[in-house]
Amino acid sequence: MTTQSQALAPTQNTLMAAISNPGALGTIEAYIAAVNRLPVLTQAQETELGKRLRDHEDLDAARQLILSHLRLVVSISRQYLGYGLAHADLIQEGNIGLMKAVKRFDPERGVRLVSFAVHWIKAEIHEYIVRNWRMVKVATTKAQRKLFFNLRRMRPDGQTLDPSQVADIAQELNVRPEDVSEMEVRLSGREMALEAPADDEDAYAPVSYLSDEGRQEPSQVLERRAHDTLQGPALAEALEGLDARSRHIVExxxxxxxxGATLHELADEYGISAERVRQIEAAAFKKLKVALAH
Structure with a gap:
């Protein structure tokens, strides 16, 4: 190992451990400073390392390729700071994309890794943003994703688009005008808690006005239906399966x-103990449960 490599080894080892958590170095600024101190590979070095990884699965070659391109991830991740997500998280997702690019890199195609990796880094960051920007996912189709990452930039001063602007954006991005209008509404909306905070009794939350008092919830409908069934023919038929004394006690x-009558009143009526009445009642309930379950 050369003197330069020996001097860089502690930094490289620390960075490899910090790739999955850029904040592990203390601050994101410390991570970025360490990344920027790493040397950039020449094309010849990059080709040699790529061949070692491809032909021999040399993990040390993969490590060097990844480390030399961490600054690229930092640069790309800065483009997405406007989405309100932590810079460290964006870098972390971009690093995953970089590792995927290194794994698939073919050094003999004549393309530098930096050009090949941009697509993979952006793809991972895009997926992370779409998944975490809002609690409700705002973009699922290809057209929606394209609009999500371009519409804010293309809206003049963030104002509401008029029909001609919608048509122009749709033509430029090769999507339908209705897709543009729908994404504009999604981006303009904001999340709202369904229930009010526990410490604010006066807050008026959506849960107060979203329910329709004129209609019962499905659970209430099913509960009422089951109650009606038990009070109707099904219960009468189940009672018919009991002997006369058991049926009289239950009724x-x-x-x-x-x-209803008490255990002691029924005990006096039949000349038995109250405990015996309770046992007859329990046995009758078991029979009714079996009958009503069919």
């Missing part, structure tokens, strides 16, 4: 409109 205890 007296639970199916009267007025107050």
């Amino acid at each position: 007296s205890r639970w199916l009267r409109d007025e107050g």
Whole structure:
């Protein structure tokens, strides 16, 4: 190892450990400063390392290719700071794209790794932004993604687009005008909590006005339907399967409109103990449960 390589080794080892978490060096500024101190490979060095990785799966060659292009990820990630996401997170996702590019790099195609890696780095950052910019995903189709990353730049002063501007943008990006209008609405909207904060009792949240009092929720409809079924023919048929004493005890205890009979009242009626009445009732409930389940 040369003297220069020996001097850089601690920095390189630290950076390799920090690739998945750029903030691990203390601050993002410290990471960027360390990245910018790394030497840039010549084309001949890059070709040699690429062949070693391709032909021999040389991980040290892959490490050197990755480290020499970390500054590229930092540069590209700066273009996406306007989306309100942490710079360290953008760099982290870009580093993943860089590693994918290094893995697929063919040194004999005559293309420098820097040109090949730009696509992979941007693709990973784009995916991360679309996935995390809002709680609700705003772009899923190819046309929506294209609009998401271009519409803010193309809107004059962020103002609402008129029909002619919508048509111009749609033509330039080769998408439908209705796609432009839909994405404009999505970008202009903002997220809102469904419920008010727990410490603000006076807040008026969407949960207060989104429910339709004229309609029951599906769970309430199913509950009412089940209740009606149990109160109707199904229950009458299940009761018919009980012996006369068990049916009388259940009806007296639970199916009267007025107050039901007590265990002791039924015990006196049948000349048995209250505990025996409870046992008969429990056995009757088991039979009713089986009958009503069919």
